[in-house]
Amino acid sequence: MKIDRRSFLSLGLGAAAGTALTPLPWKLTDDLSIWTQMWPWTPVPQDGETTYVNSACAICPGGCGITVRKVEDRAIKIEGMDGHPVNDGGICPLGLSGLQLLYGPRRIKSPMKKENGKWVKISWKEAIAVVSDQIDALRKNGEAQAIGCISGLRKGTTSQLLERFLLSLGSPNYMSIPSSYDAYELAVSRMHGRRMTAGIDAEESNFILSFGSGVIEGWWSPVRMIRAHSVWKEKKAKLVQMEARLSNTAAQADKWIPVNPGAEAALAMGIAAVIVKESLYDKAFVENYSRGFEEFRNMLLDAYSPDKAASITGVPSSVIESLARDFAGASRPVALYGRGNGSQPGTLFEAMAVHALNAIVGAVNRPGGVWAVEQTDDNDWPAIQMDEIAKKGLKSPRIDGLDPGSEKDPGSLVSRFSELAVSGEYPLKALFIAGANPCYSFPDSNAVKAAFEKIPFIVSFSSYMDETVEYASLVLPNHTYLERYEDVPAPRGMGKPVRGITRPVVSPLYNTRNTGDAVIELAGKIGGSVAESFPWGDYETCLQETFGEEWGTLEEEGFTSDSDFSPRSWEEAFKEDSGKFNFASAGFLDSVREIVPEGDDGSYPLILVPYDTLRLSGGYIGDPPFVIKTVEDTVLKKRDSFVEVNPETAGKIGVKNGGYATLSTPKGQVKVRVNHYDGIKPGVIAMPRGLGHGGTDEYLAEKGVNVNELIGPIPDPQSGFDGAWGIRAKLTRA
Amino acid sequence: MSTIEENTKDSVDAAVKEPGAPEKESEKIEPGLAQGSIIVSFVIGLAIALIIGWIVFPALLYSEKEQPFDFSHEVHNDLVDGCESCHYFRDDGTFAGVPKLWLCRDCHEEVQGGTADEETFVYEYVWNDREVPWRIYSKQPDCVFFSHAAHVVKAEMDCETCHGPIGESDSLKPYEENVITGYSRDIWGKSISGLNKKHIWESMKMDDCADCHKEAGMESSVQTKKDACFVCHK
The missing domain is CATH 2.40.40.20 (Barwin-like endoglucanases)
Structure with missing residues (x-):
């Protein structure tokens, strides 16, 4: 029998008919349809037991407590922690999206070294060795002071470890990125004569003068302030927003005063001038618990009469006067400092002007006002050990020429960074970066990038591939906040003491390491007095020893707080003559008052x-x-x-x-x-x-x-x- | 079949109508013989397809996989208080399915009975804190949502109704993995034709769900009284 075209076709037809008589087509169709659901890029939800982990959000300095819903080892959703003193169940869009920072595409998955312009994965052992070799070489060369560190971490043990690390190496160039809160804290400290932290008892206020503070747009502690704003609405408190732009906060305020940009301080002084002139100030406070009021009054009446204030601020004098009367007449007024979300520090004069306004209406250390609480040292760590190299290094000035620990100029290391890093007292030879992205977020970021190019050795602790990492020589990636232990200090402007803790909600996804551990390990590798300055086996031990008995509660609840806390009364706080509130404190009445923006108005109208x-x-x-x-x-x-x-x-x-x-x-x-x-x-x-x-x-x-x-x-x-x-x-x- | 006959007839006619045309090799065959070979070819094709469809395909479709080690439901069932001792409902009402290591560890921190399988379990999994990668016979595709609570708690059904008398088995049967989908053969059922089903538990496809629901008069969504695709397909 020969196979011709016809019989071949016939064979095919027979096969087709036969196939139709088997389960094959139906079974295959069914299986293929299931197969299409199994493609590797199809997201498949985790199946298993649901659990909840209490932790803290560390994306911003807002200090919110979070509860993370997990299915097995997969984090599924971040929610605000119910009953937390900062956010009580609330959460912001950024906090809600935190899982994308954990599972998302920008993670750095392993320590990396830059070789010929390309990133090469290396082991932690090698990474630590590379850094310690570089540091050793600089120290042996008498250049310990040329090691710098930029930290975006506010307070907390990790930043303290980094600062300690720099000091133990012999460098005074630890640079913490300041915010408007730091400027306000400095203003309060100067005016109260002691190192203070400042809390705003916002929820209890009933008349809020906001000098550009975006209270519903992320200011200081975003969720807490949004909640405070709701409280104000409920109890019909008045919010007056003063800024050049109709922000969301201005749109939600009872009154929007479109002040000339940069003239907020002058407006505060103008309001204060009216209050003083019309004797609307809180006499009990001013007469018994303050000093320097006469000088303050003279300066106000001289430089910020309503007409003068009106010409600087662009706000009619009648409006300034009525604002002053309303503010002074309110039972619980408070003035807020810090533009937008408060990330930019601003001038000391402006911070002091706002705080002076609070003081003249007696809105200091009372419900609904500003609570000034003396700063206490956070930890009782043993003294830093310093060898001869470190002692010599710390005798050098900082790169800005000031003495180490100088209180005069705490912010200039950062604001003048791009200039100082290459042409300061001495050029920086090595730089550590933690919790910061200076090549993006520092002003004049292109100049910052140019400065970074000239620093020979840069180590980043970033968890994410960002602009600054591109200029680094080495990355020692940190766990994300959902993978690590770290204390979260009280958020900016929180009057009552609160401490949160982030904890490993999930096991670390990649070959990353807690920066606290990396620093301790690095110190150990460098050895000698540097190693002795870090007597903890690992970061978790350091946390446990630092917080002692508090650690148990932190572990169990996710936070500690003192809800009954209240600040010292006027009687106690301003008892001594020297401890009285000082309206004429250094740097206020005699300081530069307005910052003139860069550029000439001819070319730049x-x-x-x-x-x-x-x-x-x-x-x-x-x-x-x-x-x-x-x-x-x-x-x-x-x-x-x-x-x-x-x-x-x-x-x-x-x-x-x-x-x-x-x-x-x-x-x-x-x-x-x-x-x-x-x-x-x-x-x-x-x-x-x-x-x-x-x-x-x-x-x-x-x-x-x-x-x-x-x-x-x-x-x-x-x-x-x-x-x-x-x-x-x-x-x-x- | 008629198509084939017509085609054949047409070809024969064409050969007859054009005598002057140059004869090709294939067209020299006599009509009777040609018809015979066509039928034979058809039958061969049919036979091959039937063999492939009924014997070769099922054999290729499933690949027999071993479980990590053997497990006797029978032994355990004698020692505990019913299926729910291990296959329990969590506090939030979800069903735990195959128990995790922490539960087994209650008894198996050390070797109890001394079988080789138990030793494997204790030494390789319990002591190393590794979850046992069981192959689950009843695992459904991810888009299938099934509530054990609705069936076991609300409708008071026995486990055996859907899962069969597995609690009485002394060893685990081989896991036949569908090479295309990765799921067990138990979902489609042992019978490739899907016919001859004697017990509910023999297969776990949507039709099997529907059969019971029809019998129980629950063909629509309780809430909407309409077809209820999204009750199960999520």
Whole structure:
């Protein structure tokens, strides 16, 4: 029999008919449909037992307690912890998206070393050895002081360990990134004559004068303040928002006062002047518990009479007067300091002006006011051991030329970093970076990048691939806050003592290590007095010993607090003559009062101010994918950033709504789109912080413009803190 | 079948109608013979397909996998108080399924009975704190949502109704893994045709769920009274 075309076809037909008579087609169809659900990229929810872990959020300094829902070892959802003194069940969009920082694409998965411009994975042992060799070489060469550290971690044991590490090596150049809270704390400390922390008893206030503080936009402790704002609404407290731009907070306020940008301090002084002139101040406080009031009064009446204040601030004198009367007449008034989310420190003068305003109405150490609480040293660690090299290193000045531990100028190391790092007292030879992304978030970030290029050895502890890591020689990646133990100090502005703890909600996903452990290990490897300064086997032991009996409660509850706490009464706090509240404290009445923005008004007719929003994270940690999706298309569209321009200003320049424009400042030039916005003063333009990231995260990188590239720092002569609130700018049609 | 016959007839006609056309090798075959070979081919094709479909395919589709070690439900059942001692409901009402190591550890911190399987369990898993990677016969695809509580607690059904008399077994049967889906053969059922089903537990496809629900008069969603796809498919 020959196989011809017909019989071949027939064979096929027979096979087809036969197949139809078997279960094969039906079974195969069924199996294939199930197979399509098993493709490796199809997300499959974890199955198993659900558990809840109490921990703390460490993304921002807000200090919220969180409860993480887990299924087996997979974290499924982050919620606010019920009953927590800071946030009581509430959570912000960033905190809610924290799992994307754990499981997301920007994690660094192993220690890495840069070789010929490329990252190479190395072991922890090798990484620690590389760092200790470099440090040893610098120390033996008598250059211990040329080792620096930039830390974005506020207080807490990790930052204390890093500072201790630098001191034990012999370097005075530990740089902690200051915020408006640090500026306010310094102002309070100066005026109270002692080192103080400042708490705002916001929930109890009934008249809130906010000098640009974005109380519902992330200011100091975001969730706590949003909750306080709800309390104000309920009990009909008054919120007056003073800023050049109609922010969300201004829109929610009872009154919005569009003050000239940068004139907030003058407005506070103008209000104080009216209160003094009309004798509306709290006489019990001022007469019995303060000093320097006469000088203060003279300065106010001389420099901030309503007319003068009106001309500086652009707020009519009648408005200033009525604000002053309402504020002084309220039973529990409070004035808030710190623009936007409070990340920028601002000038000491402005912080003092706001605190003086609180003081003259007696809103100090009483319900609804500012609570000044004496700072106590957080730990009783043994003294730092120092060998000859360390002692010699610490005899050097800091890179800014000041003595180590100088209180005069705590902020200048950061505000002048890009200049000091290469042409300060001596150039930095090695730099550690922890919890910070200076190449993105420092003002004039391009200059910071240029400075980083000149520092020969940079070690980053970042968990994420960010702009600063790109300039590092080595990364020793930290666990994320959902994988590590770390104490979370009381949030900015919390009056009552609270301490939280982050804990390993899940086992570490990658080959990362707690920075606390890395520092202890590094010290051990360097040996000698450096190793002796770190007597703990590991970071967890350090935490347990530091917190002693408190550790048990921290472990069990996730936080410790003292809800009955109240500050010392006026009688106790300001008893001694020397301890009285000082209206004429050093650096206030004689200080530089206004910061003039950089640039000449001929070439740059407009003023650019940055602003903060809850939808954009402007600090060390950029927006996770969920949060970047919430940004409106009047702020970011595809890859274009928008700048807010008053239609009147836009009309003069001739840029349409949505049109492209070139925005230039003395620091740089970018292409932007224009958003006509009635809520901004003519002549002022605004852009948000938090866009224009580099790095490798496709959800975040190359989206919009980093406003920090456009604005340079202006160190406050009093404190060294960056006092810049904006910059002169030019907008032209592109 | 008629198509084949027509095709054949057409070809034959074509050969007859065009005598002048150059004869090709294949067309020299006589009509009767050609028809015979076509039928034979058809039958061969049919036979091959039937063999593949009924014998080769099932043999290739399932790959027999061993469990990490053997386990006797019978032995355990005598020592504990019913299935729920190990296969329990959690406090939140979810069903724990195959027990985790912590539960087994209550008794098996040390070797109890001395079988080789138990030694494997204790030395390799308990002592190393490793969960046993059991292959689960009744594991359903991820999109299938099934509530044990609704069936066992609310409807008071026995475990055996769906899972069979597994509690009486002395050893674990081989796990036949479907090489395409990765799930057990027990879901489709031993019979490849899906026919001849004698017990409910012999297969666990959607139709099997539907059979019982139909019998119990519960064909629609309790809430909507309509077809209830999303009750199970989530």
